[in-house]
Amino acid sequence: MITVENVEVYGFRHALRNMRNPKESWHLSDTQFVQSFEPNSYGFVVPVMPELGPEDSRLICSLERGGSEHRKVVRTIHVQLDVVPWRGMWQELDTYKVATVRDSCSTMHKLGHRDLVEDDFVDADVDSWMLDRLNELARTYRESGFKDKEVLMKLKHRLPEGYLQRAGFDFNYETGLNIFFQRWNHSVPEWRWSGPNFERDWLDVKHSRWRGFCDVLWRLPLFDVLARADQRWGEAQEHAGGV
Numbered sequence: 001m002i003t004v005e006n007v008e009v010y011g012f013r014h015a016l017r018n019m020r021n022p023k024e025s026w027h028l029s030d031t032q033f034v035q036s037f038e039p040n041s042y043g044f045v046v047p048v049m050p051e052l053g054p055e056d057s058r059l060i061c062s063l064e065r066g067g068s069e070h071r072k073v074v075r076t077i078h079v080q081l082d083v084v085p086w087r088g089m090w091q092e093l094d095t096y097k098v099a100t101v102r103d104s105c106s107t108m109h110k111l112g113h114r115d116l117v118e119d120d121f122v123d124a125d126v127d128s129w130m131l132d133r134l135n136e137l138a139r140t141y142r143e144s145g146f147k148d149k150e151v152l153m154k155l156k157h158r159l160p161e162g163y164l165q166r167a168g169f170d171f172n173y174e175t176g177l178n179i180f181f182q183r184w185n186h187s188v189p190e191w192r193w194s195g196p197n198f199e200r201d202w203l204d205v206k207h208s209r210w211r212g213f214c215d216v217l218w219r220l221p222l223f224d225v226l227a228r229a230d231q232r233w234g235e236a237q238e239h240a241g242g243v
Contacts, residue, residue: 002190003084004216005208007044011077012221016056019063019073031056042219043208049221060222061229074173074226083169083213086122088161089190092183096175104167112141112155122162134158173226176217181232184214185239193218195240 013033020026030053039045052060063071085093094102115135118124137155141148171179184193193214210216217223227233 001209001211002089002213003208004210004213005043005082007042007079007081007216007220009044009046009077009079009221010048012046012050013048015073015076016050016060018076019060025059028055028059030054044220046221052222052225057225061225064226064229065231067231068174071174074177077173077222078170079172079176079220080168080170081216082166084164084166085190085213086162087159087165089188090165090167092188092191093169096171096179100175101170102167103170105165107156107159107165108152111159112138112146112152114138116163120164121160122164125162126160130158130160173220173223176220176223177226177230180214180217180223180227181230181236184236193236193239196224 016029016031017026020029032051032053034049034051035047036049037045037047040049060073063073090102090104115138116131118126118131120126134155137151137158141151141155144151146152180193183191186192190212191214192212194211196218198211198215198218218227227236
């Protein structure tokens with residue numbers, strides 16, 4: 001499980017209009033837009049939600065299928081969200097550094113300002129001796145008036161990968177599709193995709209707890225349409241039961 005919240009998606013009107021610029025075919029656009037700042041059933045805010053028409057669906061799928069040199073449209077649809085993975089996942093998410101921004105909580109500025117508790121770690125799983133040692137260092141750091149940077153570095157060096165570290169993450173649909181096709185069946189369960197009908201096994205919607213990050217991506221507006229049109233869909237399609 002992974003916490004993903006405050007999901008907002010922008011840019012559909014601009015993207016769908018300008019994908020028609022090369023052939024000046026704006027008159028064929030048949031998408032309707034619904035404006036709302038209320039969260040949808042997944043808790044996502046989509047200020048301008050597209051109801052894709054058949055002509056626009058045909059074109060955007062064709063561009064997606066054509067490869068990265070053609071699907072510029074997906075690079076102009078943007079997602080912003082807050083995610084709380086364990087620290088080891090950030091090393092993997094930082095693989096996707098093109099057109100992304102990560103603004104994370106800082107261990108340099110805030111680690112040691114309070115005692116850590118079990119809930120600060122994935123599945124509340126941390127050895128008691130490790131937690132005691134971390135909090136011993138944290139108290140020593142506080143007693144120094146936050147001036148003993150040597151103690152702070154000891155604290156940072158001993159922090160387990162399972163420590164949960166919140167960050168804001170900004171990316172476009174191109175990056176989202178790359179993450180999906182490279183991570184949908186990853187060995188780390190917090191990455192995985194549960195399939196198109198994962199709501200049956202979905203746990204704790206109200207608290208923004210998802211089985212995997214790829215499940216979040218799949219439920220972004222139009223993301224499933226684009227994924228199915230992508231040349232990389234084959235193996236994931238088999239996993240999805242041929243949908």
